[in-house]
Amino acid sequence: MSTEKPVMITRKIQLLLQADSKEEWKEKYRTLLTWQQMVTKAANWIVTHHYVQDSLKELLYLADGIKVKLADQQKDEEGILTTSRMNTTYRLLSAKFKGEIPMSIITALNSRIVSVFDKEKADYREGKRSLRIYRRDQPIPIVSKDIIHIEPVEKGEYRFSLYGLHFHTHFGRDTSGNRQLFEKVIMGEGRLRDSSIQIKQQKLFLLAVFDQDKVAGQLSPESRVEAWLSMDVPIIAASGGKEIRIGSKEEYLHRRLAIQEAMRRTQAAVRYNSGGRGRTRKLQALERFHDLEKNYVRTRLHQYSARLIHFCLEEGAGVLVLRHQSEKEATARESNFLLRNWTYYGLKEKISYKAAKYGITVLVE
Structure with a gap:
């Protein structure tokens, strides 16, 4: 085994x-909506409190005599917390929401948000990314x-x-x-x-x-596929003397820009829409374009990543190397156009997800 x-x-x-x-259905649906609102509020409280806790040692304007150590006083005499770091936000949320939402939802949410924060906090400190904001459509953890x-x-x-x-x-x-x-x-x-x-x-x-379970295959860790991600050609992959190009600028970018332009035209025409149901009716056409662009991008990234992994399987490659990726992502962060219209992170995430299924190791350079 x-x-x-x-x-x-x-x-x-x-x-x-x-x-x-129908009345019972509406009541139950309202319960779910209420839980979703609580989860969104709780998620933002969790990330805010842990960010403040993590930043205390950087607050140089505090008195010199204050010694800050994020630890439970019961386990470390120099600690400033009355409980474990994970439990600080659970106790806060328990006091706010107990009796209004199943506490296993709060426990799962607290664990997830703190786990994500711990993975990203080094980037927060170095200014590589901003603190996450959890929006109204936050899923309810179960x-x-x-x-x-x-x-x-x-x-x-x-x-x-x-x-x-x-x-x-x-x-x-x-x-x-x-x-x-x-x-x-x-x-x-x-x-x-x-x-x-x-x-x-x-x-x-x-x-x-x-x-x-990972799909068994005849993959060699000695065999590699090298890939380059870019906006002009979404993926160029090479193995030995063989090279393939996956997607094109016209296929991905031009279609996306066309959707954005149609959305701008619709946005300009919204003021002339007839009323009757307020904001929802006026923005109905506009919302369709938001979903259209999002679904188009998601579909294309899935297709591109699947074709790349299929190429790796054809070549029997156990290692996939994404070349010059760190440099390209740094450039993209400085360009509003690239930031808006190209998603290195989304494509890289889908490649890594599909590669893991087949036991292919992804290296980012």
């Missing part, structure tokens, strides 16, 4: 909220053990309970094989990890995180 650590993959599964009447009473229903769908609410899956055409992943969990052949619920355009989605 392989001892390799499995890859975690996230899949988006639509959920239908179950209720006996603990996998809280998903109970999972039962199959008609047409390959499932129902389950979560925090006293009842949900029904809706896999649709299921071109990504989400139903199969869900079935493996039911049969005990797979594992569902802590996940989240997303509320988007009055629809509910389970952002389910599954364990997935």
Whole structure:
């Protein structure tokens, strides 16, 4: 049996909220919206408090006699905290939200936000990135053990309970094989990890995180593929004497700029839209363009990254090297045009995700 650590993959599964009447459905939906608002507020409190704690030693204007050490006083006499650093924000949120939201949501949220903060705090100190801001559509984190009473229903769908609410899956055409992943969990052949619920355009989605074993393949760690990411040609990849070009400036950038231009024209025409339902009605056409651009970019990045990984598999390469990437990302941060229209981070993230599935090591230079 392989001892390799499995890859975690996230899949988006639509959920239908179950209720006996329309009034009951509205009440349950309002409960979810309230939890989402609390989660957003709590996430911003967590990151703010930990940033302040981490910055205390940099506050040079404090009296010289103040010695700052972020540690629990019970474990370190020089510490200034009355509890562990992780528990500081949990206690804050518990005092604010206990009885209004399941506390396992708060526990999961606190753990996630602190984990992300710890990974990024070095970049905050060096000015390489700004502090995260969590917006209104923040997903609601859920603990996998809280998903109970999972039962199959008609047409390959499932129902389950979560925090006293009842949900029904809706896999649709299921071109990504989400139903199969869900079935493996039911049969005990797979594992569902802590996940989240997303509320988007009055629809509910389970952002389910599954364990997935790496796909075995004949890959050699001695064989490498080198790749260059750029806006002119999204990906140029080479192995030995073979080179491929994935995507083009016309295919990616020109289409994206056309969407932006159409959105600007629509924005200028919004003032002439008829009223009747206030702001929502006036901005309805504009919102469609926001989603259109976002979906186009996401689709293209998935396609480009998939083609690159397929090339690595064809070449039997166990290592993928992204050349000159640090230099290009630094240049992109200084250019408003590149920052707005090209996403090195998004493409690199999708390449790394797909590479991990096949056990391909990604090196960034």
